[in-house]
Amino acid sequence: MVPLAVPAAVGAVTICHWGAQALESGDGINVALSIMTVLLVAVLVGSIAVSNVYVNETADENPLVQYAQPDNGLTEHVETINRIAQFHESGPDVLFYYGETEYDDRRAFVEADQSTWDSSAFPHRYHCIRWYNSLPLGWYFRTDDVAISCERDRSELSDRASAGTVPVIVTQYADRTVPAQQLRQAGYDRRGYYHRAGGRWVYTSVWVHPTYAQNSTS
Structure with a gap:
């Protein structure tokens, strides 16, 4: 918008x-044409602003509205994870998982191509998570230096959960590949909240291992 302001x-x-x-x-004709042009531009700019900002401002199809911020239920999870990250030194603090075979580019928390997980053009972003789908978690975790890893394979997730080496696992409730029974058997407690990803509400599960949660408060 700023560069376009110059020619405007x-x-x-x-x-x-x-x-x-x-x-x-x-020359009355050109005077009238000049006035009409200015009024037309003013009305056009004003109508765009009003229709996108003041009329149905929270509609799903409104491109100016960002729904990434979830409800207040996330606060407790973030505080717990931040406490865990302060004392947990071996391995990742949080593991993001998305295992659906039909990859949903607008909803998935994890990048599809694992070969890109070790590189990022933006230093503030984690390499393996889909940044905009996982906001605001990425901002919170980057601010508190939370170590992140990702997984796309169900069996690998089960093995890592059984080993109990990952304090927190983040999954999506609708993801049919999540080994929920194995996670519970490994001792993880599931806590959920609604998250906005790709313009849709996604019920997100945060699996916290009680051992790490208790140690973080002691």
Whole structure:
């Protein structure tokens, strides 16, 4: 928007200049055309702003609304994870999992191509998670130096959960590949909250191992 303001300003000045010249020469037609052009542009800009900001401002199809911020139920999870990260030194603090075979690009928390997990063009982002789908978790975890890893394989997730080496596992409730029974048998407690990803509400499960949670409060 900022670069476009320059040619817009030049165009506005040009139209006003034409209108002033037409007024001096008594050219009523060009004066009217200049005024109509300015009014048309003003109405167009105003209508776009009103329709996108003030009318149905929370509609799903509104591209100006960001729904990434979940409800207050997330606060407890973030505080617990941050406490765990302060004392947990071996391995990741949080593991993000998405195992659906039909990969949903707009909803998945984990990048599909594992070869890209070790590189990122943005230093503030974690390599393996889909940044915009997982917001605001990425911001919270980056701020508190939470170590993140990702997994796409169900059996690998089961093995890591059984070993009990990952304090927190983040999954999606609708993901049919989540080994929920194995996670419970391994001692994980599931806590859920609604998360906005890709313009849709996604019920997210945060699996916390009580051993790490208790140690973080002691």
